Amino acid sequence: MQSKFMPAAQPWTSPTKIVGPQIGGAHIAVTYERGQEIYAQGGSADKCYRVSTGAVRVCRILSNGGRQVVSFHVAGEMFGFEAGSQHRYFAEALALTRIVAFEQGLAQQRHLPELLALALEAMERAQEHLLLIGRQSAIERVATFLLDLCERLGGTRQFRLAMSRQDIADYLALTIETVSRAMSELKEQSIISLRHARMVDIRKPDALRSLCGHVAGLS
Amino acid sequence: MQSKFMPAAQPWTSPTKIVGPQIGGAHIAVTYERGQEIYAQGGSADKCYRVSTGAVRVCRILSNGGRQVVSFHVAGEMFGFEAGSQHRYFAEALALTRIVAFEQGLAQQRHLPELLALALEAMERAQEHLLLIGRQSAIERVATFLLDLCERLGGTRQFRLAMSRQDIADYLALTIETVSRAMSELKEQSIISLRHARMVDIRKPDALRSLCGHVAGLS
DNA sequence: CGAATCTTTGACAAGCATCAAGGGGTGTGG
DNA sequence: CCACACCCCTTGATGCTTGTCAAAGATTCG
Numbered sequence: 001m002q003s004k005f006m007p008a009a010q011p012w013t014s015p016t017k018i019v020g021p022q023i024g025g026a027h028i029a030v031t032y033e034r035g036q037e038i039y040a041q042g043g044s045a046d047k048c049y050r051v052s053t054g055a056v057r058v059c060r061i062l063s064n065g066g067r068q069v070v071s072f073h074v075a076g077e078m079f080g081f082e083a084g085s086q087h088r089y090f091a092e093a094l095a096l097t098r099i100v101a102f103e104q105g106l107a108q109q110r111h112l113p114e115l116l117a118l119a120l121e122a123m124e125r126a127q128e129h130l131l132l133i134g135r136q137s138a139i140e141r142v143a144t145f146l147l148d149l150c151e152r153l154g155g156t157r158q159f160r161l162a163m164s165r166q167d168i169a170d171y172l173a174l175t176i177e178t179v180s181r182a183m184s185e186l187k188e189q190s191i192i193s194l195r196h197a198r199m200v201d202i203r204k205p206d207a208l209r210s211l212c213g214h215v216a217g218l219s
Numbered sequence: 220m221q222s223k224f225m226p227a228a229q230p231w232t233s234p235t236k237i238v239g240p241q242i243g244g245a246h247i248a249v250t251y252e253r254g255q256e257i258y259a260q261g262g263s264a265d266k267c268y269r270v271s272t273g274a275v276r277v278c279r280i281l282s283n284g285g286r287q288v289v290s291f292h293v294a295g296e297m298f299g300f301e302a303g304s305q306h307r308y309f310a311e312a313l314a315l316t317r318i319v320a321f322e323q324g325l326a327q328q329r330h331l332p333e334l335l336a337l338a339l340e341a342m343e344r345a346q347e348h349l350l351l352i353g354r355q356s357a358i359e360r361v362a363t364f365l366l367d368l369c370e371r372l373g374g375t376r377q378f379r380l381a382m383s384r385q386d387i388a389d390y391l392a393l394t395i396e397t398v399s400r401a402m403s404e405l406k407e408q409s410i411i412s413l414r415h416a417r418m419v420d421i422r423k424p425d426a427l428r429s430l431c432g433h434v435a436g437l438s
Numbered sequence: 439c440g441a442a443t444c445t446t447t448g449a450c451a452a453g454c455a456t457c458a459a460g461g462g463g464t465g466t467g468g
Numbered sequence: 469c470c471a472c473a474c475c476c477c478t479t480g481a482t483g484c485t486t487g488t489c490a491a492a493g494a495t496t497c498g
Contacts (some may be wrong), residue, residue, distance in 0.1 A: 003352050011274050060350070060482070062354060062432070063432060064432060066353075066354060068349070069352060069355060070346055070349070070352050070394075080343075081339065082339065083336070083339035083340050083342065083343040084343075086440085088343070088346075112331040112332065112335060113331065115335055116331060116334055116335045116338060117302075119339050119342060120300070120301065120302035120338050121337035122300050122342050123301075123302065123338050123339075123341045123342040123345060124301070124302040124303075124307070126345035126346050126349065127261070127289055127307075127308075129345075129349055129353065130287070130289070130345055130348055130349050131281070131287050133349060133352050133353045133392075134352045134392030135281060135285060135287060135289060135392060137485075137486095138485075138486070145395070156299065164444070164445090165444075165445065165446095166444085172356060172385070173353030174351075174486080175487055175488080176444090176445080176486090177445095177446080177486090177487075177488085178485090178486060178487075180445060180446055180447080181446085181486095182445080183445095183446090184447080185444070195480075196445095196492080196494080197444075197445055197446085197495080199436070207286055213282060213283060213303075221444070232447080313473095356453075356454095357453075382476095383475075383476070383477090384477065385476085393452075393454080393455090394455055395476090395477080395478095396454090396455075396456080396477095396478080397453090397454060397455075398478085399456095399477060399478055399479080400478080400479080402478090403478070403479080415462080415477095416462085416463090416464070416476075416477055416478090
């Protein structure tokens with residue numbers, strides 16, 4: 001298998017609760033440490049969440065010991081709604097992250113159109129992700145990932161990766177070594193440069209875009 | 220690339236319109252020939268559909284000439300709702316197929332909860348599909364596909380595949396040759412038998428299930 | 439400064455794609 | 469009713485992409 005994904009030291013301190021700005025119904029802002037669980041696999045899926053600052057991974061452990069990262073979420077993005085009443089996936093903070101949680105119980109009645117739009121968007125992202133995994137080569141997947149992340153972070157050419165190579169590998173259905181090699185290849189071609197492993201600078205956005213083939217945007 | 224997927228002879232007769240049973244709002248039953256398009260990529264996504272009899276594939280053409288089959292749908296299943304107002308995928312009948320189309324315009328107001336549930340379910344299926352494509356070997360994918368199809372067809376051990384090897388390959392992100400080899404391997408191990416290429420008989424359901432690894436059900 | 443973790447790089451192997459050719463079933467015409 | 473043709477499927481040989489195993493370099497934090 002290809003995942004030794006548990007963060008080494010995970011101080012399991014209880015999250016700091018903060019009352020956040022009122023936006024729709026009952027909601028609470030919570031700050032999570034790096035590696036801390038936001039919701040558990042099997043837990044009741046009665047809330048949805050918005051990343052205020054920081055970043056989140058949503059994933060699932062496979063019976064063979066592997067892990068699939070289903071999606072990353074950065075500031076401003078919603079996550080956490082699922083089909084059943086129980087979470088089939090779990091969510092963790094990738095760094096110090098502030099999350100606003102929305103109760104779905106009562107709010108669901110009046111926010112159905114928004115929820116539907118969010119669900120459809122999530123569906124679309126899942127389908128784009130499928131295309132990426134199924135039809136693209138390793139370097140194409142990494143290029144698409146970087147470009148997508150760049151856009152979602154506001155379009156700055158320089159940004160910091162909140163996730164490890166292992167996280168990226170588990171998201172792109174590759175191994176950590178293959179992700180690393182793809183990064184090195186992009187660096188080799190001067191398409192990106194890396195101050196260090198987590199600091200990306202996109203030097204040739206067009207070249208990166210031309211590597212993506214056909215996939216537009218994804219989760 | 221790996222898809223020469225256009226059916227050979229495609230009699231482009233206009234579909235036969237039939238008034239179907241009243242179930243919710245305005246809806247029409249239409250019969251499609253094998254290979255006929257139900258909705259087009261780029262067309263307005265203002266309806267959703269239910270397979271009455273037959274089977275459907277939902278797919279997308281990639282810029283490299285390849286094709287990704289996103290989902291198959293058999294009798295009783297809903298399909299066709301998407302995030303935007305335009306279809307990003309297209310749907311075709313795999314055989315002589317009867318479809319009931321539901322107008323979404325007015326019905327959307329009163330059927331929001333159902334639509335939300337359908338969208339979430341579609342998202343879940345896409346995510347399961349993702350796991351299958353990203354983490355399973357060729358034979359595991361084929362085994363999972365067969366088992367899933369079997370269950371959705373009502374659990375009969377013998378059934379006819381409405382889709383070609385090419386369709387299956389494009390669904391599982393494999394080549395037609397690899398799908399064929401996987402089938403032969405399953406036949407070799409007496410896990411399935413094939414009267415002919417399209418007639419599957421599952422001889423050892425448990426053996427098939429043990430090949431699936433961890434994926435439960437998908438689209 | 440040193441320990442621990444994350445990342446990179448190399449060598450090798452395995453699985454799947456690709457290229458190529460041969461079988462089998464179905465439909466049409468003789 | 470048989471024969472031929474077309475399409476779909478199967479099987480084989482070979483090469484490439486990626487996974488696996490191994491070790492060394494880089495970064496962070498105490």
